[in-house]
Amino acid sequence: MKADRILILDEHRFGRICSALVLQSGYQGEWSAIAGENLVLPDLTPYRLIITSYPYSRPVLELLPDQNRALLVLADYACDDLLQAVGDRHNCYFAVKPLNFLNFGNMVRHILDQGAGC
Numbered sequence: 001m002k003a004d005r006i007l008i009l010d011e012h013r014f015g016r017i018c019s020a021l022v023l024q025s026g027y028q029g030e031w032s033a034i035a036g037e038n039l040v041l042p043d044l045t046p047y048r049l050i051i052t053s054y055p056y057s058r059p060v061l062e063l064l065p066d067q068n069r070a071l072l073v074l075a076d077y078a079c080d081d082l083l084q085a086v087g088d089r090h091n092c093y094f095a096v097k098p099l100n101f102l103n104f105g106n107m108v109r110h111i112l113d114q115g116a117g118c
Contacts, residue, residue, distance in 0.1 A: 002026050004112050007047040009034050009060050018051055018074075025105030034060055044069065048112060053097070054082050061085045070111050074099065 008018045008031040015031045022029030032042055034052075039059050044050065047069060052060050054075040062085070064071065070091040075082055078096065086092050093111050 002028070004028070004048045005030065005046050006049045006051060006108070007032065007042070007044065009041075009050060009052045009057060011053075011056050014053055014056075014074075021099075021101060021104045022051075022108065025108055027108065039063060049108065054085065058085055070114070072108070072111060 004027055006022050006027050006029045008015050008022065008029055010018060010031070010033070012033050015033055019029045019031040030047075034057055041060070041063055044064075044067065049070040049072060050064065051072045051074065054061070054073050057073075061073070068090055070093065071086075071089060072093045072095065073082070073086060074095050074097055076097050078094070082094075086094070091111075091114070093107075095107065
């Protein structure tokens with residue numbers, strides 16, 4: 001298993017799927033459900049990549065600081081609201097669902113390689 005730790009912040013169903021894909025790709029993935037208005041983010045220090053989806057995770061995007069850690073936002077569609085939500089973040093990547101599950105590991109590996117200086 002690769003040493004890079006990945007945090008998935010998402011709703012229950014997709015969070016479980018994404019967590020399984022990360023594990024299948026050889027990474028240590030941890031999943032945390034996001035729900036309700038009293039959202040509290042876990043300690044982000046150990047993670048090199050955070051994966052979340054839009055629009056479900058809009059509150060997460062508003063709370064996540066831009067910390068030079070890679071962020072992958074998965075969305076059903078691209079829109080101005082999404083672009084506004086991610087703003088001018090560094091190391092921010094975007095993919096449209098449905099995902100190509102066979103290529104997901106390559107996408108994650110590419111993102112982590114690009115952000116090697118994080």
